[in-house]
Amino acid sequence: MKPRLLLRERRIVSEGRFAEMAIWKLPKPVPGSPHAFKYRLAFVVDGVCVLRFDNESGKGDHKHVGAQEVPYPFTSLTQLVTDFLDEIDKWSAP
Numbered sequence: 001m002k003p004r005l006l007l008r009e010r011r012i013v014s015e016g017r018f019a020e021m022a023i024w025k026l027p028k029p030v031p032g033s034p035h036a037f038k039y040r041l042a043f044v045v046d047g048v049c050v051l052r053f054d055n056e057s058g059k060g061d062h063k064h065v066g067a068q069e070v071p072y073p074f075t076s077l078t079q080l081v082t083d084f085l086d087e088i089d090k091w092s093a094p
Contacts, residue, residue, distance in 0.1 A: 001027040002027070003026050003038070004024060005022070005023075005024055006024060006025055007022065008021070009021045016045060017043070018043075019041070019042070020042050021042075021084070022041075024039070030057050030060075032059055032061075033060050035074060039080065041053040041080070041084045043084075043087070043088050043091060045091065049064070051063070051066075051084075051088065053080065053084050061074040
């Protein structure tokens with residue numbers, strides 16, 4: 001089985017702010033992750049990525065909030081997208 005793109009979407013949040021999401025189904029898990037998905041979800045403000053959820057090879061599931069990198073407890077794709085969008089709401093709140 002070849003990697004299969006499940007989602008590729010860019011959402012304009014407001015002037016100078018957008019979210020970009022890409023998720024693939026893989027034939028086997030990325031090293032460090034227990035599931036067979038590869039993902040990259042990023043929130044960009046004025047050209048700077050301020051939030052990113054990903055599972056780069058060897059690091060497993062994690063998120064970047066500003067300059068800080070913390071583990072992310074992946075449970076499902078639905079929860080991943082929900083958590084990402086909830087985090088964006090926190091950045092967008094006054």
